[in-house]
Amino acid sequence: MTTPASAKTTPPTGAVVPALKEPPPTEYDGCFGCGDQASDGIRLKHTGLDGKVAETAFTVVEAHQGAPGLAHGGILAAALDEALGSVAWMLGKRYVTGRLETDFLTPVPVGSTVQLRAWCTGVDGRKAYLEGEGHVDGKLAVRAAALFIEVPEEHFEERP
Numbered sequence: 001m002t003t004p005a006s007a008k009t010t011p012p013t014g015a016v017v018p019a020l021k022e023p024p025p026t027e028y029d030g031c032f033g034c035g036d037q038a039s040d041g042i043r044l045k046h047t048g049l050d051g052k053v054a055e056t057a058f059t060v061v062e063a064h065q066g067a068p069g070l071a072h073g074g075i076l077a078a079a080l081d082e083a084l085g086s087v088a089w090m091l092g093k094r095y096v097t098g099r100l101e102t103d104f105l106t107p108v109p110v111g112s113t114v115q116l117r118a119w120c121t122g123v124d125g126r127k128a129y130l131e132g133e134g135h136v137d138g139k140l141a142v143r144a145a146a147l148f149i150e151v152p153e154e155h156f157e158e159r160p
């Protein structure tokens with residue numbers, strides 16, 4: 001695929017591509033992207049790891065509409081963010097999204113199942129570079145490139 005990455009989401013020379021580990025439990029089920037208890041969430045489930053590529057899928061429902069009958073772009077971006085986040089999680093450290101670049105290539109109708117794939121293109125210090133794509137009926141519909149930043153555990157401490 002043509003990479004969507006800009007200079008900010010392209011790893012520098014010398015960045016390494018680590019092996020992914022099977023995802024450890026997140027111990028948090030309220031996440032919009034993957035939480036079982038997030039009633040309005042998209043509930044992505046890790047479905048496979050093909051070498052260095054993580055795979056998952058979700059089905060677009062009416063609550064995800066933007067234009068009538070079509071998925072809202074923000075939902076598709078959130079799904080990609082989650083898929084990329086799952087890869088960052090499988091790098092074995094804690095990361096948050098710093099920058100997310102998204103290309104929307106075809107409209108995605110309600111009822112579509114979006115097959116998502118995501119992978120790491122390099123890690124350089126605290127920075128992890130990730131890319132991903134979503135296919136509908138075998139056609140590339142959305143793709144993303146992102147920069148994730150490693151954060152300390154305190155980043156996730158509950159706020160008042």
Ligand SMILES: CCCCCCCCCCCCCC(=O)SCCNC(=O)CCNC(=O)[C@H](O)C(C)(C)COP(=O)(O)OP(=O)(O)OC[C@H]1O[C@@H](n2cnc3c(N)ncnc32)[C@H](O)[C@@H]1OP(=O)(O)O
Nearest residue numbers: 008026034044045046081082085086089096097098099149
């Ligand atoms: C499938 C299911 C499985 C389960 C898996 C669950 C997975 C979970 C899924 C998760 C769900 C999905 C995930 C989510 O939804 S994560 C939620 C959305 N993201 C956030 O809330 C992050 C908010 N931002 C911050 O907290 C801070 O800004 C961070 C921590 C990111 C950096 O602040 P910090 O003070 O710590 O560091 P720094 O500012 O010195 O920056 C460090 C370096 O990084 C560079 N930089 C920073 N930002 C950008 C940028 N935008 N473009 C380009 N570069 C950027 C910066 O220039 C610097 O570079 P250098 O000067 O060192 O060269």
